[in-house]
Amino acid sequence: MASSWILFAIYLLTSLTTPVNGTHQQYKRSELFKLGENASLSCINKTWNQIIYILWRVSMNGVNCSITKEAHGPVYSSCSNRVTLYNKTSGESQLHIAHFQLSDEGTYHCEVAYNHGNYLLMIAVNAIVSPxxxxxxxxxxxxxxxxxxxxxxxxxxxxxxxxxxxxxxxxxxxxxxxxxxxxxxxxxxxxxxxxxxxxxxxxxxxxxxxxxxxxxxxxxxxxxxxxxxxxxxxxxxxxxxxxxxxxxxxxxxxxxxxxxxxxxxxxxxxxxxxxxxxxxxxxxxxxxxxx
Known part of the structure; x- marks a missing residue:
């Protein structure tokens, strides 16, 4: 079991540092969500037919967790049960945060390996609170x-x-x-x-x-x-x-x-x-x- 995790970690690292066909995209954006609402974060406009794997790394006020999935594999998550991966009807993957809280504020990194390259996105997530x-x-x-x-x-x-x-x-x-x-x-x-x-x-x-x-x-x-x-x-x-x-x-x-x-x-x-x-x-x- 330990060997399979090590091989998977090496696969992730090499996939992220070695672009397929020379394509390596990096982006940043910010998102605001009201307290108590269900929040959804989109990463890349591609379906699982094109994606090799997707990895979310989350840093929330010093608390770190990750959630990842291969195209035909299960979801591995160290995040709260409120943070899950789900597929839209179009087949695209999104990160879902149920009942958004102040503790969910932080930086959400999405890393995707797909058929023609790698994609990295950093999202600054903050709450909206009415004064x-x-x-x-x-x-x-x-x-x-x-x-x-x-x-x-x-x-x-x-x-x-x-x-x-x-x-x-x-x-x-x-x-x-x-x-x-x-x-x-x-x-x-x-x-x-x-x-x-x-x-x-x-x-x-x-x-x-x-x-x-x-x-x-x-x-x-x-x-x-x-x-x-x-x-x-x-x-x-x-x-x-x-x-x-x-x-x-x-x-x-x-x-x-x-x-x-x-x-x-x-x-x-x-x-x-x-x-x-x-x-x-x-x-x-x-x-x-x-x-």
Whole structure:
């Protein structure tokens, strides 16, 4: 029995390193799945009439397993019973993950030897988790803030404010949690002359078909800085020099941007709300003093 396993391992290695007819293909892609749904991963658009063997190597948060099958042989698996190989009606093989969980996130390598070559595919698999959206009013001395939070989203949500006044001062903060989810908080500093009416926090997320919103009534009494819901108030940069500059690109998992102005000239902010890449802030203002 041990000899047959050794011969099979040698066969796998030589098949993967020695392309048939010189064909050796390697690809990468990513997949997102909602928690609790059945997930299917396709590897190659070929049927078992063309495939010699297929091997899946899975790395999930430090837990490794594999599942393999030859064209006319049984399936060998060291993975969970929820992870299985099955054939589509067209005859193509897929990896099936029943009731997708956070623990199933990881890297899935598929290796196929077929009649005319070898095929390698790496799939980055992650969960989709809907964030919880909320909005509140806070005060910190003479400063008043409307704060919108999208908590626990995977991937990160995009959050913004819809207001009726021009040139709002907004600070967006992104915090990554230990479970790789993200908390997005958008701070809107309220002008002194804005004391009544409604404003809306708008959020979008991969798990939602449409954008979602929370309406905040500015007539409500704001909790003080010493309340039980005391937040960490953002620090702002006070530009007071004529400038036209692009601020540095921040790590998307740190504070994304913090801008404000004391000048009467409107502050123009150009932002990319895709927090998975980068955020650029373009400040254009005029003032009489230097930094």
């Amino acid at each position: 919880v959206l909320s909005a509140q009013l806070y005060s910190n001395g003479s400063h008043r803030f409307a704060v919108c939070s999208a908590h626990g989203g995977k991937p990160a949500a995009n959050v913004s404010w819809e207001v009726w006044w021009s040139s709002p001062t907004i600070t967006v903060q992104v915090r990554s949690e230990a479970d790789t989810s993200s908390n997005i908080t958008a701070w809107l500093e309220l002008p002194d002359n804005v004391t009544r009416g409604n404003i809306s926090c708008i959020a979008t997320h991969t798990s939602w078909l449409d954008r979602r919103s929370v309406t905040l009534n500015l007539n409500e009494k704001q909790p003080s800085n010493g309340s039980a819901a005391n937040p960490t108030f953002p620090k702002t940069q006070i530009p007071n020099q004529h400038s036209h500059r692009k601020l540095r690109r921040w790590n998307p998992m740190q504070v994304m941007y913090s801008v404000s102005t004391q000048s009467t000239t409107p502050l123009q902010i150009s932002m990319d709300h895709n927090f998975s890449s980068h955020l650029e802030v373009l400040c254009i203002h005029h003032a009489s003093h230097g930094y």
